[in-house]
Amino acid sequence: MDTLLLFKALILGIVEGLTEFLPISSTGHLIIIGSLLDYTDEQSKVFKIVIQLAAILAVCWFYRERIVRVVGGLGNDPAQRRFTGLLIVGFLPAAVLGLMFHSIIKNYLFNPLTVAGALIVGGLVILYVERKAYHPRVDSVEAMGWQDALKVGFAQAMAMFPGVSRSGATIMGGLIFGLSRKTATEFSFFLAIPTMFAATVYDVYKNWSLLHMADLPVFAVGFVASFVAAMLTVKALLRYVSSHDFTVFAWYRIVFGVIVLLTAQFGWVEWHAG
Template structure:
């Protein structure tokens, strides 16, 4: 299969799945396995296209991100601020730095992803069923305690296939955030978390990069950016209507499908 087609397929997979609670990493690993696109080159490619998805978040939420940094935020008015983001990202950052090599060695493969797809799906069902009555209907109503607990849930996403958005949105529902608020906070947390994680992986992968890979990386990056932009806007509307259960059932179906496609 040609590089540009692989870039298009994997870029679309990344853009569609990065912010839905179905695990983009899990999909990229599984689809890459089916396409025969694996190894160091594929890992570096995944880093590049994840940055495309993050750029989409920056574009969609640029006003909110500026506000978090203090630009244009009314003084004395309660609102989401930098401390919320720090508390939300700190647990996963610390644990990720400690376990980075172990995770890369033991959990990046089809079989661990299949297991995490199922367990993550069970978490989605639990959160959807036992979500606390919403106390935080908007981002500006989130407390520091809620942000930190959501950050603890985000640690689950260090297991590829679990889904960063799935774990954080589930955590948000269980601590009393509305579906829309939980999803928006999940997207905002993705910016520093993914830039940091992707940046670290990118530096460690510099020796793999070659000029001949530029077309592949460019197609994947642009595709992931465009598709992610559309998915973010659509997902925020969709989650309020259907909740998390359909995504959980999709994860179960995907795990069964790939079990027979990949493991046999």
């Protein structure tokens, strides 16, 4: 097995785990870092599916007690049925729009320069939202209504554009629509479960012919790296939002995006589609 390829898998797995639940776009980072590492071939398409699955399984493990409680209560607990209903409502916009525009977005927008632009615009949006004095009216996920879930769901759908950030869109959307910072962050995590599982199943279906047993060691390294990094990130982010806003992530997005555009403008890096 190519040691360099395993190293690339380790780096990209860590990148996926660290960025999936931060408002900085995991897809965007994988496209940019994958281009830098020259890992943009057919194998990389399946690899990105595997490490994304690892990240969402990390969230499932983190919230395993809540998930077991929800599944166990579907038959006789109205609160758990209501919570499940909120997730379904929040999931629908991305599911419908994703099926409609998935191929177009993949073919035309998955490149480092469009990602860089989205990173900058998204950073400016976060700065704007954070400087507005939003007064939360919903202080827990249990207190959300179906209208709240639907609005956040439409915000999540904006993240189909690579570089926007699924977690960034849902968290910022939640703040705008009246959710507290902790509620918006937690609902973003929960909503990621059906959304990312559905995206993973769809991508596996579309790329089934690219799956090969010979690639298992590369996928295993990336999977483990992504799972561990995602677990650490979720714990850290929940602690962080209890006393901080997302301004630092906004500036990171803007600086990173500008650097990518400058390297392209002056020919310092030859970027390739991810």
